[in-house]
Amino acid sequence: GPVLVPILGDQLTRNLASLRGRAKDDTVILMMEVWDEATYVKHHKQKITLIFSAMRHFAADLRDAGWQVDYIELTDAGNAGSFTGEVARAAERHSPRAIHIVEAGEWRVQQAIEEWPDKFDCEVEILPDDRFIASIAEFREWAEGRDTFRMEYFYREMRRKTGLLIENDDKPVGGQWNLDKENRKPPKGEMDAPQRPLFEPDAITRQVMELVEEKFSDHFGSLDRFEWPVTREQAEETAETFFAQRLAKFGDYQDAMVYGEDDLWHSMLSTSINLGLLDPLDLCQRAEAAYQDGKAPLNSVEGFIRQIIGWREYVRGFYWYFMPGLESDNALNAQRGLPEFYWTGETDMRCLSDSIRSTHDNAHAHHIQRLMVLGNFALLAGCNPREVQDWYLAVYADAYEWVELPNVAAMVLYADGGKLASKPYAASGNYINKMSNYCKECRYSVSKKTGEGACPFNPLYWHFMDRHRDRLEQNHRIGRIYSTWDRMGKDKQRDYLDSAEAFLDTLKPAAKGWARDD
Ligand code: FAD
Numbered sequence: 077g078p079v080l081v082p083i084l085g086d087q088l089t090r091n092l093a094s095l096r097g098r099a100k101d102d103t104v105i106l107m108m109e110v111w112d113e114a115t116y117v118k119h120h121k122q123k124i125t126l127i128f129s130a131m132r133h134f135a136a137d138l139r140d141a142g143w144q145v146d147y148i149e150l151t152d153a154g155n156a157g158s159f160t161g162e163v164a165r166a167a168e169r170h171s172p173r174a175i176h177i178v179e180a181g182e183w184r185v186q187q188a189i190e191e192w193p194d195k196f197d198c199e200v201e202i203l204p205d206d207r208f209i210a211s212i213a214e215f216r217e218w219a220e221g222r223d224t225f226r227m228e229y230f231y232r233e234m235r236r237k238t239g240l241l242i243e244n245d246d247k248p249v250g251g252q253w254n255l256d257k258e259n260r261k262p263p264k265g266e267m268d269a270p271q272r273p274l275f276e277p278d279a280i281t282r283q284v285m286e287l288v289e290e291k292f293s294d295h296f297g298s299l300d301r302f303e304w305p306v307t308r309e310q311a312e313e314t315a316e317t318f319f320a321q322r323l324a325k326f327g328d329y330q331d332a333m334v335y336g337e338d339d340l341w342h343s344m345l346s347t348s349i350n351l352g353l354l355d356p357l358d359l360c361q362r363a364e365a366a367y368q369d370g371k372a373p374l375n376s377v378e379g380f381i382r383q384i385i386g387w388r389e390y391v392r393g394f395y396w397y398f399m400p401g402l403e404s405d406n407a408l409n410a411q412r413g414l415p416e417f418y419w420t421g422e423t424d425m426r427c428l429s430d431s432i433r434s435t436h437d438n439a440h441a442h443h444i445q446r447l448m449v450l451g452n453f454a455l456l457a458g459c460n461p462r463e464v465q466d467w468y469l470a471v472y473a474d475a476y477e478w479v480e481l482p483n484v485a486a487m488v489l490y491a492d493g494g495k496l497a498s499k500p501y502a503a504s505g506n507y508i509n510k511m512s513n514y515c516k517e518c519r520y521s522v523s524k525k526t527g528e529g530a531c532p533f534n535p536l537y538w539h540f541m542d543r544h545r546d547r548l549e550q551n552h553r554i555g556r557i558y559s560t561w562d563r564m565g566k567d568k569q570r571d572y573l574d575s576a577e578a579f580l581d582t583l584k585p586a587a588k589g590w591a592r593d594d
Pocket residue numbers: 341342343344345346347349350380383384387388389391441442443444446447451468472474475476479480483484487488
């Protein structure tokens with residue numbers, strides 16, 4: 077029989093290791109829409125639409141190129157509902173002599189795949205996913221024997237490995253490895269970033285939208301504005317316009333937030349990169365070329381490259397190094413249920429409601445909203461990591477556990493006890509006020525520290541610092557804050573703690589069933 081090549085929903089490239097060099101007449105490609113994957117968390121409607129539509133477009137593209145594709149739709153009679161079940165059915169149909177699959181992005185799926193050699197009586201070959209710049213083994217080698225892991229050092233290795241922004245003598249272009257300090261301009265006025273291309277749903281997408289409204293009507297999110305690229309060509313167009321129109325200011329405004337403006341100068345490429353529609357290294361090389369051609373400054377280009385060959389690669393390695401433990405880590409013993417407003421958007425905190433609105437309408441929020449608004453609140457309020465993780469995994473169109481979990485558990489919630497981040501990213505309202513225009517029209521006053529009408533981030537910040545004093549006082553990057561706290565005196569401290577507790581008492585935990593069927 078032929079070789080069976082299952083291609084998972086986030087492996088949508090013809091340059092996949094399992095296809096490279098294969099003869100078309102000796103290969104059956106298998107793609108599967110399965111219930112288990114569509115519901116392991118209750119993904120945002122746009123996320124399911126995006127993945128199914130991109131899968132269907134990719135299958136058509138493969139067929140046009142002469143490949144034989146066996147495509148299983150969600151509602152096909154006999155759909156077994158799982159990858160393993162569908163591969164078993166395909167093995168019956170095609171009697172393959174071998175199965176070649178690229179390793180899965182997610183632990184849960186990879187565990188299932190690793191049972192295939194025992195389950196199926198043909199050869200099963202599991203290939204490394206070489207769309208990443210560092211292999212899982214390479215990260216492991218780098219990490220072994222360290223007890224703290226910092227993105228910075230790993231990133232420098234990746235710069236050397238790829239040669240991106242490296243001079244002949246192995247030094248970084250411009251003399252510094254990392255221009256993070258030049259990525260923090262506050263927004264001025266309305267900003268007016270040029271619009272990215274928005275794609276009207278075509279017939280394939282519309283059909284998927286109907287399916288999603290029918291089968292997943294109780295999932296979070298709206299399909300009213302489904303504008304994501306679903307093909308390589310559309311993703312390419314998004315990348316082109318980013319390089320031509322927005323990369324130049326990306327660096328300055330990476331951490332800025334503006335009410336009602338969802339993209340700003342960000343690339344909006346994560347969904348396409350994660351699906352396989354765009355190649356991360358290729359994008360970085362094009363950003364580097366923009367710098368060399370004088371079209372974008374170094375702080376933008378280094379910043380963009382750092383997010384991709386630094387953070388993106390780093391969190392992926394970190395995930396595989398610390399799974400399965402990372403999923404249940406809870407170093408700060410946070411036990412509060414996730415507030416219901418994460419799902420409904422019903423809160424008077426303007427920074428949160430705007431970030432949740434964008435999440436609901438676009439299945440997207442940009443990095444600093446995810447980190448310093450939504451994440452910071454969950455950290456300060458002491459929300460249970462499992463529920464926070466489920467929320468992020470469900471609501472973002474670019475969310476796969478390998479990238480979501482390290483960002484949420486380790487970067488945002490410090491649930492790993494500081495392996496990834498040198499300190500919790502805790503901040504009071506002051507930070508949000510500096511980096512956004514949210515506060516001016518908020519019902520709360522950012523300059524008011526305690527009592528009625530005070531920005532809740534202010535007392536929550538000190539409540540967090542006070543309740544984790546034992547652990548955080550030792551931390552040389554944050555420990556100094558306690559002398560400020562101690563200088564306040566008992567009355568002021570009591571004010572902060574009482575205000576925080578009064579606010580925490582008003583939080584209504586989410587009703588069951590938003591993120592997982594139970
Ligand atoms: P840009 O700002 O244009 O950045 C360029 C690219 O860099 C992104 O497309 C992405 O591929 C990469 N990148 C940037 N930051 C990170 C990061 N911290 N980790 C990994 N890659 C990064 N990104 C996801 O792809 N999926 C997720 O599920 C996800 N969850 C997150 C959860 C939290 C709590 C935080 C703080 C960040 C998360 N991120 C996640 C990272 C980041 O927020 C998104 O990649 C980014 O907002 C996507 O928009 P963009 O393409 O416009 O990014």
